[in-house]
Amino acid sequence: TNLKRVFAGGEPLAPRTAARFASILPQVSLIHGYGPTEATVDAAFYVLDPERDRDRLRIPIGKPVPGARLYVLDPHLAVQPSGVAGELYIAGAGVARGYLNRPALTEERFLKDPFYPGERMYKTGDVARWLPDGNIEFLGRTDDQVKIRGYRIEPGEIEAALRSIEGVREAAVTVRTDSGEPELCAYVEGLQ
Structure with a gap:
């Protein structure tokens, strides 16, 4: 009150x-x-x-x-x-x-x-x-910067880090809101 x-x-x-x-x-x-x-x-x-x-x-x-x-x-x-x-x-x-x-x-x-x-x-x-x-x-x-729960996030930096993993040829990071709250989602190509 x-x-x-x-x-x-x-x-x-x-x-x-x-x-x-x-x-x-x-x-x-x-x-x-x-x-x-x-x-x-x-x-x-x-x-x-x-x-x-x-x-x-x-x-x-x-x-x-x-x-x-x-x-x-x-x-x-x-x-x-x-x-x-x-x-x-x-x-x-x-x-x-x-x-x-x-x-x-x-x-x-x-x-x-x-x-x-x-x-x-x-x-x-x-x-x-x-x-x-x-x-x-x-x-x-x-x-491309996004904010999720107050944190600044650069998707390009995450994509670069993912591409540095052996076997990853390409990576894309986006924000999805399927659950109602924003979440990072990464897509990678090349991993077996």
């Missing part, structure tokens, strides 16, 4: 999960958080409203937390208008300095912020768009 808020994050919040939560705990606020480790985990949040959000296909990731700036940019780092998809960038106080002992990756992902001289922004690899109400909607990834 004392529970007031529940924060959900790590991967997109499914509308049916949000609806089920609201039917079980209608007096508790459900907050959808967004943010990668490179931006202190929380860069945006969205407080769900069961009535307003009932027919959404995707639950928004929300608006920036205080001290964060979110940009939806095209490949030339130009701002995308509301409703137009682009890559999501995070700037502000919570952005990390870079990756430990990985200067090339740091240079690729942590760019100069073109809107705040002297500051940097993090290139998330996430595709998003601004909604007319000022919230951001997550649409997917620019690469």
